[in-house]
Amino acid sequence: MSKSKIKTSFFCQSCGHNAPKWLGKCPSCGQWNTFVEEILKKENENSNLPFTSKTSKIQVISEIEIGAEHRILLHDLELNRVLGGGLIPGSIILFGGEPGIGKSTLLLQIALGLKNKKVLYISGEESEQQIKMRAERIEAGNKNCYVLTETSLQHIFKHLEQLQPELLVIDSIQTLHTALIDSSPGSVSQIRECTGELLRYAKESNTPVFLIGHITKDGNIAGPKILEHMVDVVLQFEGDRNHIYRLLRSIKNRFGSTNELGIYEMISSGLREVSNPSEILISHRDEQLSGVAIAATMEGLRPMLIEVQALVSTAAYGTPQRSSTGFDLRRLGMLLAVLEKRCGFKLAAKDVFLNIAGGIRVDDPAIDLAVICAVLSSSEDISINPNIAFAAEIGLSGEIRPVTRIDQRISEAEKLGFEKIFISKYNKKGLDIEKFKIEVVFVSRVDEVFRLLFG
Numbered sequence: 001m002s003k004s005k006i007k008t009s010f011f012c013q014s015c016g017h018n019a020p021k022w023l024g025k026c027p028s029c030g031q032w033n034t035f036v037e038e039i040l041k042k043e044n045e046n047s048n049l050p051f052t053s054k055t056s057k058i059q060v061i062s063e064i065e066i067g068a069e070h071r072i073l074l075h076d077l078e079l080n081r082v083l084g085g086g087l088i089p090g091s092i093i094l095f096g097g098e099p100g101i102g103k104s105t106l107l108l109q110i111a112l113g114l115k116n117k118k119v120l121y122i123s124g125e126e127s128e129q130q131i132k133m134r135a136e137r138i139e140a141g142n143k144n145c146y147v148l149t150e151t152s153l154q155h156i157f158k159h160l161e162q163l164q165p166e167l168l169v170i171d172s173i174q175t176l177h178t179a180l181i182d183s184s185p186g187s188v189s190q191i192r193e194c195t196g197e198l199l200r201y202a203k204e205s206n207t208p209v210f211l212i213g214h215i216t217k218d219g220n221i222a223g224p225k226i227l228e229h230m231v232d233v234v235l236q237f238e239g240d241r242n243h244i245y246r247l248l249r250s251i252k253n254r255f256g257s258t259n260e261l262g263i264y265e266m267i268s269s270g271l272r273e274v275s276n277p278s279e280i281l282i283s284h285r286d287e288q289l290s291g292v293a294i295a296a297t298m299e300g301l302r303p304m305l306i307e308v309q310a311l312v313s314t315a316a317y318g319t320p321q322r323s324s325t326g327f328d329l330r331r332l333g334m335l336l337a338v339l340e341k342r343c344g345f346k347l348a349a350k351d352v353f354l355n356i357a358g359g360i361r362v363d364d365p366a367i368d369l370a371v372i373c374a375v376l377s378s379s380e381d382i383s384i385n386p387n388i389a390f391a392a393e394i395g396l397s398g399e400i401r402p403v404t405r406i407d408q409r410i411s412e413a414e415k416l417g418f419e420k421i422f423i424s425k426y427n428k429k430g431l432d433i434e435k436f437k438i439e440v441v442f443v444s445r446v447d448e449v450f451r452l453l454f455g
Contacts, residue, residue, distance in 0.1 A: 084256015
């Protein structure tokens with residue numbers, strides 16, 4: 001008998017595009033030098049998964065009945081919020097983040113916290129002893145939490161058939177491999193095939209599945225882009241390892257908003273939920289310093305007060321520096337141009353450095369006014385009263401524009417003890433300022449704010 005010819009194909013490592021021969025540029029995503037050759041060897045089409053396939057039927061959309069959406073409530077309130085109110089049965093969630101950021105710790109905490117659910121934690125990276133040591137550090141016991149160290153998908157499905165868990169955690173998807181494809185674990189075809197099999201398992205057994213995914217040096221989840229399209233939810237765990245705070249963002253969510261943010265504090269016993277982020281994001285100072293302003297921002301439905309720090313100094317070299325941490329550098333350049341053109345402040349020959357305290361990144365345009373006030377405070381070396389907050393967007397003509405959810409921003413500032421908040425006068429319509437004890441100052445232009453703050 002003659003041996004069957006080995007089939008190979010070329011895959012783009014960026015998007016997973018398949019080509020019969022090597023290409024310099026991917027026709028799908030446009031990336032260069034991303035094609036790698038992989039061996040394909042499909043032994044059989046049926047993977048003998050431990051569930052029975054459902055037969056689908058055609059239905060008229062108007063006749064489809066919508067039942068009450070059942071969600072599994074986790075003991076972690078931050079993760080519940082980011083997921084949109086809990087875990088949907090049968091959903092598959094991709095969890096990405098840098099090495100050492102705390103992905104495995106957070107999901108082990110989730111597994112140990114569901115005491116009334118049968119949970120299986122599968123690790124392809126750590127031994128049972130390492131997982132046990134981490135579980136003892138977390139100090140959360142769950143008699144229904146099972147651990148399996150395995151990387152073969154066929155062996156995993158045999159264990160799933162026996163145990164039939166109510167929640168499955170895979171750490172990580174890049175370590176799994178299936179015998180249906182003859183290529184190394186972590187390759188494009190292996191990741192795609194393993195995720196596809198786990199997706200079928202999640203949907204047909206109605207079991208929620210967490211997949212931990214590695215990320216590349218660019219900050220994107222490793223593997224083909226199709227991986228993010230296949231799953232229901234993509235969560236990104238962010239944070240600097242030099243800071244104790246971790247941010248959980250939703251990049252994609254079929255069952256809720258993608259604007260929600262979860263904040264955790266890394267402590268010796270694991271990750272602690274931060275219920276009131278405003279208190280940790282604002283520095284507690286004994287003396288007033290110039291270049292500091294407090295902004296009222298929104299992350300999804302959650303109002304937060306953050307500290308904006310600015311430093312303006314004379315440029316030591318010919319070209320002034322513009323540096324920003326946690327804020328869009330191009331937007332900072334636009335705001336500086338507005339100050340230069342519309343308000344007459346000479347900042348073109350000065351270095352400007354901007355920082356959002358606490359190591360978080362903010363995209364809300366409502367912090368524009370706080371950014372401008374912090375820059376002017378540092379430029380004039382006059383401190384801003386620490387009991388003043390700001391919530392407004394700046395337009396290119398120097399006008400102060402209204403922002404959404406202004407009543408929630410004012411309420412958060414009042415709750416934290418601020419005495420005054422500057423907002424746009426165009427937010428006055430429909431706003432009942434009588435119910436607030438905090439003084440609300442309506443302004444329309446940047447030069448008006450400067451006169452009120454610095455005389």
